[in-house]
Amino acid sequence: MEIYLDNSATTAVYPEVAQTVYNTMLQNYANPSALHRMGKQAEDLLTQSRKIIASTVYGTPSEIYFTSGGTESDNIAIIGYAHANKRSGNRIITQTTEHAAVLEAFAKLEEEGFEVVRIGVDSEGFPLLDELEAAIDDNTILLSFMYVNNENGAIFPIDKISALCDHKKCMLHVDAVQAYGKIPINVTKSKIDLLSVSSHKIHGPNGIGALYVRKGVKINPIVFGGKQEQGLRSGTENIAAVAGFAKAAQMKLASLDSDSQKVSELKNTLIKTLCETLENVVVNSPENSIYSIANISFPGVKSEVLLHVLESNGIYVSTGSACNSKKNKFSYVLKEMKLKNDVIDSAIRFSLSAMNTKEEIDQVCKVLQKEVPLLRKIMR
Ligand SMILES: Cc1ncc(COP(=O)(O)O)c(C=O)c1O
Missing domain, CATH: 3.40.640.10 (Type I PLP-dependent aspartate aminotransferase-like (Major domain))
Known part of the structure; x- marks a missing residue:
């Protein structure tokens, strides 16, 4: 998938x-x-x-x-x-x-x-x-x-x-x-x-x-x-x-109304599940942020490593702006927000559309629940 x-x-x-x-x-x-x-x-x-x-x-x-x-x-x-x-x-x-x-x-x-x-x-x-x-x-x-x-x-x-x-x-x-x-x-x-x-x-x-x-x-x-x-x-x-x-x-x-409702639910599920089932998850998107973007950090795991681990599981995300991610490793946006270094270094941007499904979000959570603790152990 x-x-x-x-x-x-x-x-x-x-x-x-x-x-x-x-x-x-x-x-x-x-x-x-x-x-x-x-x-x-x-x-x-x-x-x-x-x-x-x-x-x-x-x-x-x-x-x-x-x-x-x-x-x-x-x-x-x-x-x-x-x-x-x-x-x-x-x-x-x-x-x-x-x-x-x-x-x-x-x-x-x-x-x-x-x-x-x-x-x-x-x-x-x-x-x-x-x-x-x-x-x-x-x-x-x-x-x-x-x-x-x-x-x-x-x-x-x-x-x-x-x-x-x-x-x-x-x-x-x-x-x-x-x-x-x-x-x-x-x-x-x-x-x-x-x-x-x-x-x-x-x-x-x-x-x-x-x-x-x-x-x-x-x-x-x-x-x-x-x-x-x-x-x-x-x-x-x-x-x-x-x-x-x-x-x-x-x-x-x-489809703006139906898309916004569907994608909001997917984003909320993603954030809620990750926060409830994984330790030390930091959400960098504000409460009323756009429903299509969830920026989440997993301190202790380098975002680039996590991106490739997700990729090997068929999941495509980014560490920040695509236009920037090849030149600068870490997000200048999160730096400007004065977040802690380990939060900046482990940030992943999940950006959703109405083409995504609940099953996909469940699968992403499952993969993260397995991989994040393993990577944290390795990178310690
Ligand atoms: C906020 C913002 N402005 C401008 C652009 C550039 O748009 P385009 O890729 O159409 O040149 C992007 C693309 O990521 C963007 O996110």
């Missing part, structure tokens, strides 16, 4: 999505910029998909730009906005446990001369709002905060953060890659100016995502060419991936 619990890294596509991508590649392959009938057909599919994605976040179609995924959306939002608005101010603010796509974009802007402020987090991974409030000044033009942390699932108080921006000079960018399709997002209600989403976290194809840019927000392109996507993201559109993304978004949003 193969048990995939690495859904925050990427998800399996819905079969219906794979079918949509396949059909589109075979039947709707023309360039949407072409003037002929087939080009128009492709353009229509693009328009229809844009409408679908816009409706999922309560934006309008002209506010949605297709990109290659969360990383590119984050980069365009942060770098594109900072470049277009540098005359208004020089200070940009984020926090220390953002995804590398945000942190690296800020580092690039810092090199260019922007003043970057990185707000710290508390022991549960929530940004320190007092610190944030004190950091915002007349020179501040951008706040960038994630909706859900990809390592421990903390859901950030986006509405409160949004209330600290004037949305005239100081805008809010939200990296919603781990929230999209899992909790309802309303850019209008939450007053979000820029929002990044990605398809492959919601059972859509890889390499496609979107950036929402509120009407009137000035933003410079970072890629230049044929001026597709209203000039913000040049390059021939990947129509098949766009259609697959729209299909996945529709399916994910339609």
